[in-house]
Amino acid sequence: MEKIVxxxxxxxxxxxxxxxxxxxxxxxxxxxxxxxxRHGLGVVDASFVVNAGEIFVVMGLSGSGKSTLVRCxxxxxxxxxxxxxxxxxxxxxxxxxxxxxxxxxxxxxxxxNFALFPHRSVLRNVEYGLEVQGVDATTRHExxxxxxxxxxxxxxxxxxxxxxxxxxQQRVGLARALALDADIMLMDEAFxxxxxxIRRDMQDELIDLQEKVQKTxxxxxxxxxxxxxxxxxxxxxKDGRLVQQGTAExxxxxxxxxxxxxxxxxxxxxxxxxxxxxMKKSDTMAYMKTDGPKAALRKMEKAGISSLFVxxxxxxxxxxxxxxxxxxxDRGEKSLADILDTEIHMVxxxxxxxxxxxLLADSPHPxxxxxxDGHLKGVIVAGSLLAKLSxxxxxxxxxxxxxxxxx
Amino acid sequence: MMEFxxxxxxxxxxxxxxxxxxxxxxxxxxxxxxGTGILYLLLHTESFFLWLxxxxxxxxxxxxxxxxMGSWLAGLGMAGMLFFVGAxxxxxxxxxxxxxxxxxVIVSLAIGLPxxxxxxxxxxxxxxxKPILDGMQTMPSFVYLIPALMLFGLGKVPALFATIIYAVPxxxxxxxxxxxxxxxxxxxxxxxxxxxxxxxxxxxxxxLARPTILVGINQTTMMALAMxxxxxxxxxxxxxxxxxxxxxxxxxxxGFEAGLCIVFMAIIIDRITFSxxxxxxx
Numbered sequence: 001m002e003k004i005v006x007x008x009x010x011x012x013x014x015x016x017x018x019x020x021x022x023x024x025x026x027x028x029x030x031x032x033x034x035x036x037x038r039h040g041l042g043v044v045d046a047s048f049v050v051n052a053g054e055i056f057v058v059m060g061l062s063g064s065g066k067s068t069l070v071r072c073x074x075x076x077x078x079x080x081x082x083x084x085x086x087x088x089x090x091x092x093x094x095x096x097x098x099x100x101x102x103x104x105x106x107x108x109x110x111x112x113n114f115a116l117f118p119h120r121s122v123l124r125n126v127e128y129g130l131e132v133q134g135v136d137a138t139t140r141h142e143x144x145x146x147x148x149x150x151x152x153x154x155x156x157x158x159x160x161x162x163x164x165x166x167x168x169q170q171r172v173g174l175a176r177a178l179a180l181d182a183d184i185m186l187m188d189e190a191f192x193x194x195x196x197x198i199r200r201d202m203q204d205e206l207i208d209l210q211e212k213v214q215k216t217x218x219x220x221x222x223x224x225x226x227x228x229x230x231x232x233x234x235x236x237x238k239d240g241r242l243v244q245q246g247t248a249e250x251x252x253x254x255x256x257x258x259x260x261x262x263x264x265x266x267x268x269x270x271x272x273x274x275x276x277x278x279m280k281k282s283d284t285m286a287y288m289k290t291d292g293p294k295a296a297l298r299k300m301e302k303a304g305i306s307s308l309f310v311x312x313x314x315x316x317x318x319x320x321x322x323x324x325x326x327x328x329x330d331r332g333e334k335s336l337a338d339i340l341d342t343e344i345h346m347v348x349x350x351x352x353x354x355x356x357x358x359l360l361a362d363s364p365h366p367x368x369x370x371x372x373d374g375h376l377k378g379v380i381v382a383g384s385l386l387a388k389l390s391x392x393x394x395x396x397x398x399x400x401x402x403x404x405x406x407x
Numbered sequence: 408m409m410e411f412x413x414x415x416x417x418x419x420x421x422x423x424x425x426x427x428x429x430x431x432x433x434x435x436x437x438x439x440x441x442g443t444g445i446l447y448l449l450l451h452t453e454s455f456f457l458w459l460x461x462x463x464x465x466x467x468x469x470x471x472x473x474x475x476m477g478s479w480l481a482g483l484g485m486a487g488m489l490f491f492v493g494a495x496x497x498x499x500x501x502x503x504x505x506x507x508x509x510x511x512v513i514v515s516l517a518i519g520l521p522x523x524x525x526x527x528x529x530x531x532x533x534x535x536x537k538p539i540l541d542g543m544q545t546m547p548s549f550v551y552l553i554p555a556l557m558l559f560g561l562g563k564v565p566a567l568f569a570t571i572i573y574a575v576p577x578x579x580x581x582x583x584x585x586x587x588x589x590x591x592x593x594x595x596x597x598x599x600x601x602x603x604x605x606x607x608x609x610x611x612x613x614x615l616a617r618p619t620i621l622v623g624i625n626q627t628t629m630m631a632l633a634m635x636x637x638x639x640x641x642x643x644x645x646x647x648x649x650x651x652x653x654x655x656x657x658x659x660x661x662g663f664e665a666g667l668c669i670v671f672m673a674i675i676i677d678r679i680t681f682s683x684x685x686x687x688x689x
Binding site for chain 1: 590592593595596597598599600601602603606610611614615
């Protein structure tokens with residue numbers, strides 16, 4: 001379901017954006033427009049859709065316009081042109097009062113610098129959103145206590161923000177946004193100010209929390225690893241423009257241009273490339289009930305492979321090798337039962353590549369990749385895994401080189 | 408040497424006189440009404456302080472000073488100074504001066520806080536008010552006495568009026584600064600949660616600006632005290648008048664007594680309000 005739809009969104013900073021708009025539409029560069037009109041480009045022609053219940057990551061280096069973009073969603077920054085449609089309602093058309101109510105109802109926001117209210121206790125910080133809505137004291141107290149417990153801050157209600165560590169302050173920030181019970185969370189570099197260990201914890205907790213609360217989350221980040229970890233889908237920004245959008249894997253394995261490729265460099269590919277990308281598609285297999293050694297051999301010859309998975313009643317049972325089949329056929333055996341090797345590894349489609357290495361080292365046989373229903377989808381042999389990984393990293397360095405020679 | 412041409416002579420003094428006459432003729436009734444209102448406030452404040460039994464005030468000041476300054480010695484010192492004013496036989500005059508200060512601070516806050524808030528929310532308004540405040544503060548304080556005298560005649564009312572004009576700038580200025588100093592991130596967060604202008608003002612800006620505003624109130628109070636002494640020249644009774652009389656008659660001892668009382672009262676008011684401003688909210 002479409003939750004947020006952005007259509008042709010522009011943000012130009014300055015008092016008279018018309019001239020700059022014209023130049024942008026002509027495709028002039030950010031620097032050129034700055035020089036000619038003294039107007040800065042924030043966001044240029046952004047269009048995308050965020051689905052309900054997903055974590056949508058907007059990624060880019062600092063100055064790429066990602067923070068501006070997210071502030072255009074709740075109009076903390078007024079967009080110059082374009083539409084922002086949330087739950088079917090055009091946010092850009094709301095009057096002042098309606099906008100305030102819309103923010104109260106639909107947007108929880110978490111900030112990079114926490115932006116807690118320093119004169120209010122943790123509890124009163126978390127209550128703030130409800131207080132502004134005019135919710136009575138008992139109700140908002142209960143709601144605040146509930147989310148404080150969710151983010152692991154039970155017992156800290158009466159502390160002041162400056163008595164807490166950075167990680168805990170951001171938990172307060174998170175709780176403050178959650179307490180509204182809004183359906184959308186805007187998280188502007190929410191974890192960037194935290195040190196790496198705490199950041200990882202917070203990411204894990206966000207993922208856990210998201211399973212429970214099922215919000216639509218727009219997450220801003222400059223950290224690709226974070227984007228990959230959290231994002232169901234990712235959009236990459238550069239100089240205010242959207243460069244590429246898709247799943248982490250789509251962006252990593254198939255970068256749209258040099259910029260994305262450079263961004264993607266340095267990411268450990270074996271973490272993001274999954275079994276599905278690496279496997280050789282295959283549904284050739286033998287069946288316990290109907291196939292004997294000779295039939296299995298014929299199937300292997302036809303497919304050009306030296307071992308064959310064997311199934312029974314739709315489930316994988318084991319594997320037979322061509323060698324064993326030939327010997328069994330020579331002995332005149334009719335069944336595969338005696339030569340079946342049941343010591344095989346099965347993985348699902350989304351298993352990351354780095355988990356495949358130990359499995360391959362452990363067993364002489366290929367790895368079976370199965371779907372959710374247990375049916376064979378493909379096979380992975382050591383050669384294809386290495387080939388795929390080197391292919392992906394060659395793509396990267398290839399792009400990297402060409403961009404260097406280009407600049 | 409070249410003399411400045413005598414022909415160039417802008418008759419600003421004539422114009423100002425003209426304006427004053429016009430103001431008097433046109434708004435005379437308004438100023439009468441205003442004067443009556445101010446007098447009403449002042450008389451009530453004064454009769455309250457004169458009614459207040461001296462031990463209660465001395466003890467009250469001692470305890471208040473002890474609480475806000477966090478030292479019983481300070482409390483004892485403040486109470487001692489106030490007692491000394493009475494011991495010199497200047498209690499009633501001291502109370503009149505105090506009443507004038509309190510009344511002018513009340514009016515100054517009633518004018519200054521809203522103006523400071525308005526200044527903080529509009530850059531244009533700030534640009535207009537700032538030079539006016541600069542002028543009000545750099546103008547010699549005696550100058551205010553003349554128009555005040557013309558508008559309200561002799562007595563307490565013009566004294567209070569002149570005092571307010573002299574004392575109101577700090578509270579306006581520091582309210583403005585205090586609100587503007589509140590971090591933009593925090594304000595943005597308040598907006599993101601759908602707060603209205605007034606909610607941001609009262610729930611976020613004013614509480615965070617509180618220490619700065621209290622410093623402004625402290626300064627306003629001190630300036631009011633300073634002006635009250637000068638204002639006695641146009642008929643406000645109190646310690647200032649005592650000093651004035653002593654000067655006229657060249658009575659050094661009498662002048663010293665009254666002067667010392669003013670200094671003591673200044674110390675008491677300043678220390679207590681300053682401690683209130685700098686005290687961290689627990």
